[in-house]
């Protein structure tokens with residue numbers, strides 16, 4: 001793990017998407033954080049040790065999903081599939097499929113495996129799976145401010161984890177999408193899907209793959225902006241009108257393309273439903289100092 005010293009930093013960004021605003025000063029205590037996202041190999045050790053069954057491997061309870069098509073109430077997870085040609089970017093269902101049987105060790109569903117991907121970040125983990133791993137490891141999930149401070153690597157107000165330019169000396173600095181999403185991937189960074197952790201240079205705190213590769217879960221509830229009050233969670237998760245509550249994910253993924261989603265930046269954030277797992281979300285853990 002890497003030690004992140006206590007300090008103040010400017011969290012958020014005014015230059016991209018509304019949910020990152022406003023920029024505000026945040027003070028964070030020192031903490032230890034994993035140098036890299038949790039890998040498939042590490043997750044396998046956890047499962048062998050505990051017999052843990054991830055959310056994607058359990059049959060969904062129909063009471064939790066009253067509007068769902070019963071045929072979809074089988075264990076599975078969301079898998080990205082490139083389209084053959086340009087599509088309407090407003091409809092994410094054209095490139096995301098709910099694949100029965102997809103899970104952390106079968107990332108593309110039945111017939112797929114992770115034999116050559118032990119050093120890739122684990123994917124297809126819902127929020128509670130990430131939290132269960134962290135507890136087993138004697139760690140926790142970072143909150144959003146901790147994650148963002150760590151990802152910035154000590155660079156004040158920089159756009160990217162490595163500075164203000166999209167690349168350094170023409171070198172790709174993270175596993176993102178080059179080409180036109182979601183049909184044309186020119187693979188300038190060398191990878192179509194996830195990549196072995198550490199395939200790109202570390203940031204100023206020595207952290208690998210903070211941006212790109214996989215999104216990472218945090219412990220914070222999602223709000224539409226930094227000045228919106230977080231929903232109170234003292235009586236359980238904030239759940240209104242049958243909606244699944246969402247936590248903040250950070251860092252962007254191998255699917256982030258500048259033309260569609262420029263989110264491989266420390267300030268970027270999205271809300272993800274806590275029961276959702278996908279082929280592009282993983283996590284890393286933290287130990288408070």
Ligand SMILES: [Cu+2]
Nearest residue numbers: 255256261263
């Ligand atoms: Cu993205």
